Amino acid sequence: MKQPGRMWVIVALAVLLALPTAAQAEMFVEGLLGGTTAADMGSPSFHQKDLTPPPPAPPPPDTLPDGIDSLLKFQTNGATSPAVIGGIRLGVYFVPTGTLGCNYPDWMKYFGFYTDFTYHKLNVTRTPCAVTDFTDAGNFNGYFPGSFSSTGYVATWAFMFSGRYGFLPDSEVPFGRLQPFIGVGPAILFTGMKPQAVAFNGNTVGGYAQPGGDFAVVPALAVDAGIRYMVFPHISLDLSFRYRYAQPNFKFNFTDIHGGTSNLNFSPTYNLFSGLFGVAYHF
Numbered sequence: 001m002k003q004p005g006r007m008w009v010i011v012a013l014a015v016l017l018a019l020p021t022a023a024q025a026e027m028f029v030e031g032l033l034g035g036t037t038a039a040d041m042g043s044p045s046f047h048q049k050d051l052t053p054p055p056p057a058p059p060p061p062d063t064l065p066d067g068i069d070s071l072l073k074f075q076t077n078g079a080t081s082p083a084v085i086g087g088i089r090l091g092v093y094f095v096p097t098g099t100l101g102c103n104y105p106d107w108m109k110y111f112g113f114y115t116d117f118t119y120h121k122l123n124v125t126r127t128p129c130a131v132t133d134f135t136d137a138g139n140f141n142g143y144f145p146g147s148f149s150s151t152g153y154v155a156t157w158a159f160m161f162s163g164r165y166g167f168l169p170d171s172e173v174p175f176g177r178l179q180p181f182i183g184v185g186p187a188i189l190f191t192g193m194k195p196q197a198v199a200f201n202g203n204t205v206g207g208y209a210q211p212g213g214d215f216a217v218v219p220a221l222a223v224d225a226g227i228r229y230m231v232f233p234h235i236s237l238d239l240s241f242r243y244r245y246a247q248p249n250f251k252f253n254f255t256d257i258h259g260g261t262s263n264l265n266f267s268p269t270y271n272l273f274s275g276l277f278g279v280a281y282h283f
Helices: 004-018 106-110
Strands: 027-038 045-048 070-075 083-093 111-121 124-135 140-164 178-201 204-209 214-232 235-246 250-255 261-266 270-282
Touching (some): 027 111, 214 250
Antiparallel strands (some): 111 140, 140 178, 250 261
């Protein structure tokens, strides 16, 4: 049996959202979706511990020496694959109306605060690269071809202080329907990485690292610039650009192809660029 009472309640709520209001509510919850990419993240170093007996004579300078502990420096551009980013945001502007409305001074309507949580993958595409080889004593052994890649992710919890300005005011949205905004603040960045590094000695593999994953939690800086449009007093859409900066450190300990305990260190610099589209409900 149909329940017309419920239908009328839904219709009434929809009408209330669309009706003009005397003042715009300024606390909001928002869903975010967009794309992200990253600049060059730097190069890893691979310390290879070799347990095989050293050769009786020095090896030729153009070969990866057997039996000598090596420090391999991968000179790679660390190119990342574009990824989809998604998240959720909760924010407030300091006006006397809405859920957290107080008797703020009028000038505070231009300022607010929001916090959001976003997630995306961060994969370094497999890239041929040059490998510089040194012994533990610091002696140069030569250059070798190699490749580096990794899979990973980034989750960011940001705390943003925001400023805005209103254009196109009307009776429904006195502050202005079109609202450019900026935001800046600290963030906590949760990130994981699972790398693979290969150095070739002629046609054979001279060094190989696939050590599993590592996880880091580091402070970050986030900066936003965007524009919001109030479709209704309680519904808005926005487009924004976000930049994030962080410097995590990963260290992987593992047994390499020669049976020795080795490690791979990677201290990338994250310069992350994201474009975000948001749909917000103001209450």
